[in-house]
Structure formats: structure tokens, C-alpha cells
Amino acid sequence: MTSYPLRTYEDVRETLLSKGELALLDVREEDPHAQCHPLFAANFPLARIELDACTCLPRRDVPIVLFDDGEGLAARAFERFAALGFRQVALLAGGLDGWIRAGGEVFRDVNVPSKAFGEFVEARRHTPSLSAEALDALQKSGADVVVLDARRFGEYRTMNIPGSVSVPGAELVLRARALAPDPATRIVVNCAGRTRSIIGAQSLVNAKLPNPVAALRNGTIGWTLAGKTLEHGSERRFDIDAGRDPHTLDASRRSAHALATRAGVRRTSLDEAARWASEASRTTYRFDVRTPDDYEAGHAPGFRDAPGGQLVQETEMYAPVHGARVVLFDDDGVRANMTASWLAQMNIETYVVDGANRGDLTETGPYRPERPQPAPLPTISPQALAALLDDPSHGVVLLDVAPSAKFVKAHIPAAHWILRSHLAPGYDDLRNLPDARRYVLTCGSGALAAFAAADVAALTGKSVSVLDGGNAAWTRAALPTEGGASQLASPPIDRYRRPYEGVGNAREAMQAYLDWEYGLVAQLDRDGTHGFFVI
Structure with missing residues (x-):
């Protein structure tokens, strides 16, 4: 049995308190991570290590501590990090259970440090807030009020407060003076829940905006729980030149x-x-x-x-x-x-x-992450794959390792969705699929599929190839797709369904989420490693 370097709860805690460098990584999928983890544990699924390690961990000598909850994922992750050249990798002694048994505080949900910090800010600064009922009454009375939605534009388009304008968080101080030039105009900042509402509203207060400012209490969740109707598909966003007037920009710049x-x-x-x-x-x-x-x-x-x-x-x-x-x-x-x-x-x-x-600013285009080269494997064009899939005698099984939510939205009709982390001995996901003479792997771009294909080849010993360009190339070739969750070979635990995202969430789940957020400050006190302060 392989022996791995270990670091204890006490050692990790002391490093966090002393602000020493440490990457505490939960290598489980997002849903189990969201159920229980230490405060500063980042979700870093085993399946994506090759895609994300060089970007998120830019120094090969950074101290890394890996953990799981007894699934054996941390040991597999250790081997992958070692193969990528990381030299200070260890496992958390006892894993998640060891952390809990040693007295470590554990948290639910995702992005917990940021959400806890938002609650900490509100508790210390008493950030002004407005209830859904109060905002609705102001809007219906024709009051001079603007609602600024601090989420990403894609989230805003899914559902938003009626009449609101998309102004993602960092844009608020830059744009708000232009969007509400009359100091008497009331500004209400919202998000889906609480954090970005609080941070956004407090940003405007801190920047000494002359307008009355408030966070929409509990965001779109609070609006829904109050029985109010949300808009869907809205396109209202800040004007690109808003806030760029020299006088307005100078005031924003000085305060920031x-x-x-x-x-x-x-x-x-x-x-x-x-x-x-x-x-x-x-x-x-x-x-x-x-x-x-x-x-x-x-x-x-x-x-x-x-x-x-x-x-x-x-x-x-x-x-x-x-x-x-x-x-x-x-x-x-x-x-x-x-x-x-x-x-x-x-x-x-x-x-x-x-x-x-x-x-x-000499570079253009999207960010291009550094990634290792996958093992060379044959590729297949979308057209050639379509021809093979049309004839069952070829015995081709198509595996899609894209995020499960994207698979459910649209995938190649013959594809089976599978977790890359389950492409290993001890899992039945692949064995439960039809017998194959040949496997083809795909995902959105083909990047993750190229690494997963090597896993399938090692596990099965059969012929494996990768769809050249992935699902994007299939779509560009005008080949058919379908939606639905009928061909999930693995449980879709790669995605934690937030109680505040999308539509159709249960009222009980939304209220439970708000209750959890209210309790975060007390959890921070029990944990004691955060070091947060408020000016």
C-alpha cells in the first residue's frame, strides 16, 4: 500500500493563522463539497486537475493539502499533482473525518469565505437594507428609485427584479453616479441572495455616494418569498460610457x-x-x-x-x-x-x-490557460463519428465528460454522460453501459475528453479516440443534438444546485439557505481562522 505525506489538522490550522501559503483542496465533486468542508477549502475536483492546476496554482513548490471523505480520491489526486511537477503535496491526515474529529469547524454550500465575509460586513457596518415589500411599494408609488442588479449578466437574464438594471459588482461605484445623477434618487442593490447585495450596497456607502443606498434584503429569494413576480430574459444593462464623464470619474476614482x-x-x-x-x-x-x-x-x-x-x-x-x-x-x-x-x-x-x-494592453481575446499536453490518442471528426453511430455494428459507445448541466441542456443523441472521476477501478458506471468495441470521448471543447480518454484506455484496454473539437465542433457541423437526463451513467454530483439560482426552487430550500447565511458569523467565530476586518 502506497504511503503518502500527511499534514494534520493542527498543522493546517497553524499555517492558516500565520498566513503561510497553503492550498487546502477538496478533490471531491462540487455537490459533496457543498455538503461539508473546512472554511478555506477550495473545491478542486479530481476530474479537472490537469485543466485547472497550472492556472490556479501557478507555483510548483506551493504547499498543497488534499482531502476527500474516504473515497480514495485524494490519493489519486496526489499522483496527478506529482505527475504535473508539484513538489510539496500532502494528504490531510484522516481526511474530512479527521478534520472533524480534531475539532475543526465545517461549513455547507459553496464560496463560503466570501459569503461569510458578506455577513461579517453587514454585522459590523449595519449595511442599510430594504425589504421586498418596501421596494415593491416604492416602485408602485412612482418613487424615484433605481434597482441595480450586482450579479453577472447571465444570472440577471435568468430572473431579475422588475425594472432593475444589470450592473455587476465591480461596476457599481464606477457607474452609479451616472445611473442615478440626482442625489435624491434612492439606489437599491440586489443579487439572488445576500452577499453581492450587501457588498454592492456597502461599496456605494463606502464610496460616499450622495444618494440614499440600500441592499434588497435577501435579494430575488426575498422577492419570491414575499410573493412578488420576477422578470425573465431582461436585457437592461449599464451604458458602456456610464461613469466615464471626467467629473464623475474623478469623484469615483478619488473615493475608491x-x-x-x-x-x-x-x-x-x-x-x-x-x-x-x-x-x-x-x-x-x-x-x-x-x-x-x-x-x-x-x-x-x-x-x-x-x-x-x-x-x-x-x-x-x-x-x-x-x-x-x-x-x-x-x-x-x-x-x-x-x-x-x-x-x-x-x-x-x-x-x-x-x-x-x-x-x-498588448494581448487580446479570452484568457488562454496553461495546460499540460494529454497523452496522444486518435481523434475523429464529427462527420466520421456520425457515420459510425449510424451503424450499431461498429460497437461505438460515446462518453461525454462535460458538466452534467450542459449535457442535460444539449448533447449528441447517442452520448452517455459519465464522471471522469468514476473512470477508475471500483466504479461500475462504465461497466453498466452497453458493451463496446470502441469508445469515443467528448466534452464541450474536447480538452477534458482528451485526458479522460487515457483513463478509459487504461481501464478497458480497448480502442479509444477523442471527438476532434468536442461538442462545439459537432454543433458547428450542424449535426443533431438533444436534451434531457435519460443517459446519465453517473450521478450528477459535479454540480451543486444552489437554492438561489434559476427558477422553480422550493420555498423551504430558499428559506433554509437564508437561515444558513444568517448563521455564518457565529460559525466564523467558532472557526477562528478568518482574519477578516472591516474599515
Whole structure:
């Protein structure tokens, strides 16, 4: 039996308290992670290690501690990290159960550090809030009120408060003065639940906006529980030039810079940030906090796109190395400083780039993550695969390892969805499918399928190939797709269904989620490792 390096609960806790670098990684799928995990454990599923490791863990000597709940995933993850060249990898002694038995506090849901921080902010600053009933009455009376939705635009389009405008979190301070130029206009900030409403409203308060500001209490959940109707498919978003007037921009910039300074944010340059990123002894994350459109139009080399509101909302996923250095960039002096002010209060060493200009934004397009090359395997074109699938005598079984939600929405008609982490001895998922003479693997782009195909080849010894370009190439070839969950070979535990996302959620689940959020501050006190503060 293989012996792995171990680190104890006490050791991990001491590292967290001392702000030493540590990536505490839960290598289970998202749903089991959401049921129970330590506060600063980032969900890092075994299935995606090759895709995400080099981006999320940019230094090969970073200390990594892996855990599962007895499934054996952590040992498999250790081998994958070792194969990628990571040199300080260990398993958590006793896994999740060992953490609990040692007295460690455990949390439910996802993005818990950020959500707990939001509750911490409200408890300390008494962020103004407004009930759904009060907002509805204001709107019906014709009161001068604007509702700004701080979520990502895709979430906003799914469901939104009637009349609201999409202004994702980091854009609020930059845009709000233009969206509500009359100081008498009341501004209400909402999200689906609580965190982005609180952080968004408190951002405007901290920035000394002259308008009366409030968070919509409990967001769209609170609106639904109050019996109010949501809109769907709305397209209202802030004007791209909103907040760019020199007078308005100067006011926003000065207030954001002052807040960042009060929070302990430091300043740096693009050149210094690049030197830091090359250091072997310290992890540095570089994030561009502007909108995805801004980023793709032009960004500085080495910076990853991380819209500021989501970076504060999902901090442990963007930057899973606790104790790392974080550098932020924008082109306006507002979004990076506001985002940095919150990260610093979350006990993260944070810097903002000063002195950059448009000439420094020499790269365009989406972020291109560094990834290892998969083992070479044959590929097959969409047209050739379609021909094989039309003739059952070929004995082809098509496996799709895309996220289960995307599979349910649309997939190649013959495909069976399977968890990559279940492509290993001890799982019956593959054995329960029809006998195959040949397997073909696919996913959205083909990137994950290329790694999963090697797992299938090792497990079965049969011929395996990869759909060239994945499901996207199949769609571009105008070949048919279908939706539905009738061909799930594995349980869809890769995705935790948030009680606040989408539509049709049970009232009991939404209320239970709110009750859980209200209890997070007490859990922070019991855990004792957070280091949060509020200016």
C-alpha cells in the first residue's frame, strides 16, 4: 500500500493563522463539497486537475493539502499533482473525518469565505437594507428609485427584479453616479441572495455616494418569498460610457483610492507584478477586474480575467492559495481599487497596478490557460463519428465528460454522460453501459475528453479516440443534438444546485439557505481562522 505525506489538522490550522501559503483542496465533486468542508477549502475536483492546476496554482513548490471523505480520491489526486511537477503535496491526515474529529469547524454550500465575509460586513457596518415589500411599494408609488442588479449578466437574464438594471459588482461605484445623477434618487442593490447585495450596497456607502443606498434584503429569494413576480430574459444593462464623464470619474476614482488606502491596499507596477509572478518562493495572482468585453479587447500579458464582483464572491476559487499575493488591474482607477479594498479586508495581501496605459494592453481575446499536453490518442471528426453511430455494428459507445448541466441542456443523441472521476477501478458506471468495441470521448471543447480518454484506455484496454473539437465542433457541423437526463451513467454530483439560482426552487430550500447565511458569523467565530476586518 502506497504511503503518502500527511499534514494534520493542527498543522493546517497553524499555517492558516500565520498566513503561510497553503492550498487546502477538496478533490471531491462540487455537490459533496457543498455538503461539508473546512472554511478555506477550495473545491478542486479530481476530474479537472490537469485543466485547472497550472492556472490556479501557478507555483510548483506551493504547499498543497488534499482531502476527500474516504473515497480514495485524494490519493489519486496526489499522483496527478506529482505527475504535473508539484513538489510539496500532502494528504490531510484522516481526511474530512479527521478534520472533524480534531475539532475543526465545517461549513455547507459553496464560496463560503466570501459569503461569510458578506455577513461579517453587514454585522459590523449595519449595511442599510430594504425589504421586498418596501421596494415593491416604492416602485408602485412612482418613487424615484433605481434597482441595480450586482450579479453577472447571465444570472440577471435568468430572473431579475422588475425594472432593475444589470450592473455587476465591480461596476457599481464606477457607474452609479451616472445611473442615478440626482442625489435624491434612492439606489437599491440586489443579487439572488445576500452577499453581492450587501457588498454592492456597502461599496456605494463606502464610496460616499450622495444618494440614499440600500441592499434588497435577501435579494430575488426575498422577492419570491414575499410573493412578488420576477422578470425573465431582461436585457437592461449599464451604458458602456456610464461613469466615464471626467467629473464623475474623478469623484469615483478619488473615493475608491481612499478606500483602498484605508484597507491597507498597496501599489505596484506591471513590471514589478511580472517579476513577482516569476518568483519561485511566493505565489502571485494577477487579475484584470474589468468586464469580459474590456478584457478581450486588450489586456496586459499574464493577467487573468476576473470581474471584480465575482472575484470577491468566489475568492477561494480564483485564488485557492491562502496567503498568496494578489495584484489587480483596471484602466479607470475605480474597479481595481474597490475590489482591492474588499480583498484586503478579507485578510489578503492585495496590490493595485498604477501607471499603466493603453499601450501596455498588448494581448487580446479570452484568457488562454496553461495546460499540460494529454497523452496522444486518435481523434475523429464529427462527420466520421456520425457515420459510425449510424451503424450499431461498429460497437461505438460515446462518453461525454462535460458538466452534467450542459449535457442535460444539449448533447449528441447517442452520448452517455459519465464522471471522469468514476473512470477508475471500483466504479461500475462504465461497466453498466452497453458493451463496446470502441469508445469515443467528448466534452464541450474536447480538452477534458482528451485526458479522460487515457483513463478509459487504461481501464478497458480497448480502442479509444477523442471527438476532434468536442461538442462545439459537432454543433458547428450542424449535426443533431438533444436534451434531457435519460443517459446519465453517473450521478450528477459535479454540480451543486444552489437554492438561489434559476427558477422553480422550493420555498423551504430558499428559506433554509437564508437561515444558513444568517448563521455564518457565529460559525466564523467558532472557526477562528478568518482574519477578516472591516474599515
